[in-house]
Amino acid sequence: MIPFLDLHKINNRFRKELETSFAKSLETSYYILGPNVKTFETEFANYCGTDYCIGTANGLDALTLILKGYIEIGRLKKGDKVIVPANTYIASILSVLHADLEPVFVEPNPKTYNISAEEVEMKLNKDVKAILAVHLYGQLADMERLKSIADEHNLLLIEDAAQAHGAVSSKHLTPNNQYPKAGNLSHAAAFSFYPSKNLGALGDGGAVTTNDKELYETILLLRNYGSSVKYENKIMGYNSRLDDLQAAFLRVKLKYLDSDNAKRREVARCYLQKIRNSKIGLPFYDDSENHVFHTFVIEVDDREDIIKYLNQNKIGWLIHYPIPPHKQKALQRFSHLILPITEEIHKRIISLPISPVLTSKEVNRVIEVLNAY
Ligand SMILES: *Cc1c(COP(=O)(O)O)cnc(C)c1O
Numbered sequence: 001m002i003p004f005l006d007l008h009k010i011n012n013r014f015r016k017e018l019e020t021s022f023a024k025s026l027e028t029s030y031y032i033l034g035p036n037v038k039t040f041e042t043e044f045a046n047y048c049g050t051d052y053c054i055g056t057a058n059g060l061d062a063l064t065l066i067l068k069g070y071i072e073i074g075r076l077k078k079g080d081k082v083i084v085p086a087n088t089y090i091a092s093i094l095s096v097l098h099a100d101l102e103p104v105f106v107e108p109n110p111k112t113y114n115i116s117a118e119e120v121e122m123k124l125n126k127d128v129k130a131i132l133a134v135h136l137y138g139q140l141a142d143m144e145r146l147k148s149i150a151d152e153h154n155l156l157l158i159e160d161a162a163q164a165h166g167a168v169s170s171k172h173l174t175p176n177n178q179y180p181k182a183g184n185l186s187h188a189a190a191f192s193f194y195p196s197k198n199l200g201a202l203g204d205g206g207a208v209t210t211n212d213k214e215l216y217e218t219i220l221l222l223r224n225y226g227s228s229v230k231y232e233n234k235i236m237g238y239n240s241r242l243d244d245l246q247a248a249f250l251r252v253k254l255k256y257l258d259s260d261n262a263k264r265r266e267v268a269r270c271y272l273q274k275i276r277n278s279k280i281g282l283p284f285y286d287d288s289e290n291h292v293f294h295t296f297v298i299e300v301d302d303r304e305d306i307i308k309y310l311n312q313n314k315i316g317w318l319i320h321y322p323i324p325p326h327k328q329k330a331l332q333r334f335s336h337l338i339l340p341i342t343e344e345i346h347k348r349i350i351s352l353p354i355s356p357v358l359t360s361k362e363v364n365r366v367i368e369v370l371n372a373y
Contacts, residue, residue, distance in 0.1 A: 002353050002362050004316030007195055009357040011202065014252050018202070021248040033224065034244035040251050041207070044191075047166075047254060048183035049174060050209040052216035055242025056223055059162040059192025062206035063095030063132075065240060066158055066188045069218040070130070071099060072235060075156060080129040085115040085141075086326060086342040088134045092160045093325045095190075096132065104128060105326055105334065107341045111284045113137060113297070117145035124149075130156035135164035135182055137283070137320070138198065138264075138294035143185040144171050150186075159185055161209075162192035163294035165199040166261045170288045179289075183209040193242075193250055198264070198292050199257050201246040260356035264293040267354050267363055271296060274367045279306075281348075295320050296354040303350055306373065310350075313369045318351045 011018065025036070037055050045053035056062040070076040078100045084093055086105040096103040104123050109116040113136050120131060131150055133141040143159075150157040161167075164182040174180050183189040191197075193205030208219055218235075221228060226237030268291070272282055281299035285291055297320060300306045310317050324346045326334040352366060 001314040002316055002358075002365060004318050004351070004353050005196055005355055006357055007200075010200070010355060013357070014256070017252045018249055021252055022245070025245050025248050030244050032244060033241055034247075036244045036247035036251060037242050040242070040247040040254070043251060043254060044207055045209060047257075048181050048189075048209045049178060050184045050189075051211045052209065052213070054208045054216060054219045054223060055247060056206040056208060056219075057240040057242065058204045059160075059190055059194060059197075059206040060091045060095060060098075061223070061238070061240040062190035062192070062208045063091065063158075063160060064098045065219050065222050065238070066190055066208055066210075066215070067095060067099035067101060067130075069188075069215050069222055070156060072218050072222065073214050076101065076129055081125075081127045083115075083120055083123060083128055083131045085132075085134050085136070086324060086337075086339045087113055087115075087345055088136060088160070088325065089162075089321060090325045090328060090330070091162070091192075092132060092134050093331065095160075097331075101130075102127075103334075105337055105339060105342075107339055108136075108345070109142075110341050110345065112139060112142075113345060114139065114141040115146075117142050117149060120146065120149060124153060128153075128155065130158060132158045132160060133186070134160040134162075135167060137297055138163050138167060138292040139285075140164060140167050140169055140182060140185070140290040143169060147186070156188075157186040159183065159189035161189045162194075162197060162206075164292055165191060165197065166257050167292045168289040170290060184211070187212060188215055193246065198261060198294055199250065199253060201253075202249050203243070203246055205242050205246045205250065207242065256356075261289075261292040263356040264354055265289075265291070267358055268293045268296055270360075270363050271352065271354075271367065275370050277371055277373055279373060280370060293354055295351045297349050297351050299345075299348040300350060301348070303348065306350060309373055310369070315366055315369055316353050319349060320351050322346065
């Protein structure tokens with residue numbers, strides 16, 4: 001059996017370091033907003049190249065707090081429209097709705113699965129105040145074009161980087177001559193540290209990165225009951241803090257993120273070079289570091305059939321995602337929308353095993369099985 005994702009194997013590589021971190025935390029007993037949160041925030045901001053990072057309870061909260069933060073500081077107001085990709089995980093859409101904003105669904109580019117900049121331009125009107133881009137499957141959205149659209153129309157540009165920790169944009173340099181990473185390609189970005197993400201905690205976790213000091217200070221308050229001084233509440237906040245213990249674990253795993261992403265790319269390159277089957281559509285990849293292969297997604301005409309075949313051959317698979325957000329029961333009021341590209345993609349896709357701990361033997365087995373399909 002080749003599992004879709006072996007989380008035990010992924011984390012067991014760091015067992016000693018994780019146990020040391022746990023022992024230290026147990027000794028010092030700073031459980032909430034302790035020194036590990038603060039240090040991780042600094043380390044992750046440095047990693048992404050941003051001025052600020054704020055740890056949150058999860059990725060959905062990170063997204064929602066960015067939007068609520070912009071409302072708090074007057075950059076957005078209730079009912080404003082936010083452009084979102086129709087083809088994404090439901091969390092991206094929920095964050096907009098939870099912040100009392102109105103999502104405008106936009107179709108993807110069918111080659112990259114990411115939001116189409118041309119379609120974004122067609123959906124602009126005076127009520128649209130922000131664009132939420134998602135780096136789906138770990139591949140950066142077309143941030144250069146989205147940024148120029150946002151700049152031209154004075155819109156906020158936000159990244160859902162929950163699948164793209166460490167993805168590097170090779171298209172332009174930052175002022176200090178570095179290639180910018182996911183999290184530093186917009187006004188504010190949200191990350192998830194859900195265990196299966198490229199940088200995963202041993203539980204829930206999330207973070208916001210930004211260069212905007214006012215937004216940073218506002219989200220610091222929002223995540224902690226609107227408080228910076230204990231029992232003094234400046235604004236109506238929430239409880240959405242990153243656990244100190246999870247921050248300690250993330251500090252261990254952050255050191256290995258780049259090498260883990262490199263291994264994911266190696267697996268992807270192998271699949272792309274060696275899977276040869278006219279029944280299987282392979283994903284677009286420009287061979288740069290703009291993709292961290294959170295998932296490796298193929299397209300097929302008959303998904304039920306390949307699922308049966310993969311099961312027979314004991315190869316794990318998942319579908320990211322089987323039902324598009326606008327067709328979910330929870331979002332019924334959007335079910336009338338006509339989004340044929342998104343709907344077609346959701347019928348055709350299936351994800352193959354990919355991770356930093358997949359052995360070359362396992363990779364070759366997946367290739368052999370798919371080539372014999
Ligand atoms: C995982 C994910 C989220 C949500 O993260 P949680 O930590 O599970 O709340 C948001 N957006 C995308 C694209 C994701 O993949």
